[in-house]
Amino acid sequence: MNHHDITNATALIAKARAEGRTALDESAGKMLLARFGIRSPRSAVAADAKEAMAIAEGLTPPFVAKVVSREILHKSDAGGVALNLTDAAAVGAAIEAMQAKPKIASAQVEGWLVEEMIPAGREVVVGGFRDPQFGQMIMVGLGGIFVEVLKDVSFRICPISASDARAMLAELKGHELLRGVRGEAGVDEDALVDLMVRIGGENGLLMTLGDEIAEADLNPVIVSSSGVMAADARFLLTPEGNQAESEGEAAPHMPPLQAFRPLFEPKTIAVLGASTKDVAIANTFIRRLKEFGYGGAIYPIHPSATEIEGCKAYPSLASTPEPIDYAYVAIGAQRIPDAIAEAKGRCRIAQVISSGFGEVEEGKELEKDLLRKARDSGVRVIGPNCLGTYSPRGGLTFPSGAPKEVGQVGVVAQSGGLSTDIIKRGQWRGLRFSGLVTIGNSADVTPHELLEYYFADPQTRAIGLYIEDVKEGRAFFELLRSPLATKPVVILKGGRSSQGRIAAASHTGALAGDDKAWDALTKQAPVVLVPTVDAFIDTLLALQHLQLRPWKPTKAVTLFGNGGGSSVLGTDAFAAVGLDVSPYSGRARELLEGLGLPPGTSVANPIDTPVRTLQERDGFVAGEILDIVYEHAKPDAIAMHLNLAAFVGRGTVDPIDNLFSVVAQTQEKWPGVAHFALALRTDGSAELDERRRHYRDKAREIGVPVFDEIAPMALALANVGHLEGRFAARGGA
Secondary structure (H helix, E strand, O other): OOHHHHHHHHHHHHHHHHOOOOEEOHHHHHHHHHHOOOOOOOEEEEOOHHHHHHHHHOOOOOEEEEEEOOOOOOOOOOOOEEEEEOOHHHHHHHHHHHHOOHHHHOOOOOEEEEEEOOOOOEEEEEEEEEEOOOEEEEEEEEOOHHHHOOOOEEEEEOOOOHHHHHHHHHHOOOHHHHHOOOOOOOOOHHHHHHHHHHHHOOOOHHHHOOOOEEEEEEEEEEEEOOEEEEOOOEEEEOOOOOOOOOOOOOOOOOOHHHHHHHHHOOOEEEEEOOOOOOOOHHHHHHHHHHHHOOOOEEEEEOOOOOEEOOEEOEOOOOOOOOOEEEEEEOOOHHHHHHHHHOOOOOEEEEEEOOOOOOOOHHHHHHHHHHHHHHHHHOOEEEOOOOOOEEEHHHOEOOOOOOOOOOOOEEEEEOOHHHHHHHHHHHHHHOOOEEEEEEOOOOOOOOHHHHHHHHHHOOOOOEEEEEEOOOOOHHHHHHHHOOOOOOOOEEEEEOOOOOOOOOOOOOHHHHHOOOOHHHHHHHHHOOEEEEOOHHHHHHHHHHHHHOOOOOOOOOOEEEEEEOOHHHHHHHHHHHHHOOOEOOOOOHHHHHHHHOOOOOOOOEOOOOEEOOHHHHOHHHHOHHHHHHHHHHHHHOOOEEEEEEEHHHHOOOOOOOHHHHHHHHHHHHHHHOOOOOEEEEEEEOOOOHHHHHHHHHHHHHHHHOOOOEEOOHHHHHHHHHHHHHHHHHHHHHOOO
């Protein structure tokens, strides 16, 4: 699109605003489409029936006549659309009839649109709207009953590519109708894809005029074997002055590893809020630092005390012997902006634990004051209203008893309490962290900044985010779509049902539920959404151990374990998440049957092996089974499940202990062939739960994720497959 077209497009919108309109009329809407190379039928606006007849004389029948009124958004509902008009006289008669309709007679009518009727084709709806977090989005759906009743639509965050547009069409339940069914000709999908890109692409209408367009509705778009044409177009304008207010000068950009090294590996820590009376949360923080083994300097900040918790105290951030890498701030909210201002360039990062800022109405101005003074002092603020940071590599922790072992999973969370759950529950499940940062209000440091750090951090392999308000959604999206996004991201989204819908003044707006942008994100970037904390931990556990294979996304699964009923239910669980447990045939089946395993064993897939079978050859029979599966079945994943209660009192040989040796040897023998995951089921007894904990530690040593049940294992492997598919679409991890 050239500069002249952009100028004309913005002039159309400016004219509408000058006339006091909140939307473009249909004629102006189609002129706007023309500026972006999108065809619509020849048309003109008449003042009355007589002028409409004269216009029709210069066009090719059949005709359509429509009312033009800013008071009538839905013309068909008001009786303001007449189709298949054969000549000029029919146009005049139709307009006279429409004038008598109650909803039209009571409205201020500005004219009558007369246009050539589009030849028959398939009706499609293409629309757009401004998501409150991510900005412009595009929608496509089949028209008529498919969009009105079945809501057969697909969404993406703009900008989209041609491949995105094709993927959107492929998602529609009625997609085959576009291909042609029951002798009907297929439509020109290439032309429809081109129209979608002209609307939602990099230089498309929604991206070019993103600040001006609140909602767009091309309904219907008629697509046939000979091309595509927009029969109707509605554009709702954003309120004037809708642009977000600037919160002041942005923090200077710094390479992420350099910017956040003081957070994850602080050499000096200042603590604001510790008391000589041993009652404050900051005192607990100092004690936990010492218990955790923090080796750097700790400087309590107190206006009068000389020593707190065995550490020499100082009156301000300006008076410490060394500059501060990380400040833990837990004093009264009103005192915090000035306390940060005193740093005067001697503090890199301050994590504000205190509440009373932007999360409550009366604290919004205080939060702005905090940010201004932090900017002036060169301090990056994490929070306010959070719990702290956990970084085993830096000796930094806020929960007690957190593992000291440095792991490979990085987490960002907007909930402090939930973060403690993630660390502690993850610890017992075998999850180990490269770091976890609670960000609370994320008034300064945003989720995407810490995400960029984890992408760059060589210690981090997989990333988890608990997000309620992504803050800078567009920057977040662009980072995830950029070449920097080289690692899988698991998102637990809070508040998906309460984000607040936009006013539904169009078909697109009515169909744009609260979570459409997040669902679209999973189809455009290497991310997966999970519904619960357990699923969050399960998926990160799988990613901690399993190396993603974009060239072989997980789909085909071998289910191997003890318990026929469990195998049947397990097969259903895998099918429910889109993974395939299909019976073997050919050489794999033949060789497995040739092992001569005890009665009651089934090798069809699922492989069902009673305890007696698994005890064969002191448990090493599992290795013979796995060798055949790896060599001849070549599944994408092997999911093993064991009911630990079935092994109680069944002899002196513990086949499960030996199994870990078998799995380690098999993985070395057949590298990259299949992911291996294990579900260890118990009856809930303390004895078996403790036994499972023992096995879980052994599994972690050989890189095998352990789950409590088959269904969570199935979901985790499905999420792995989804992420592999996303990286494959981008050309590799």
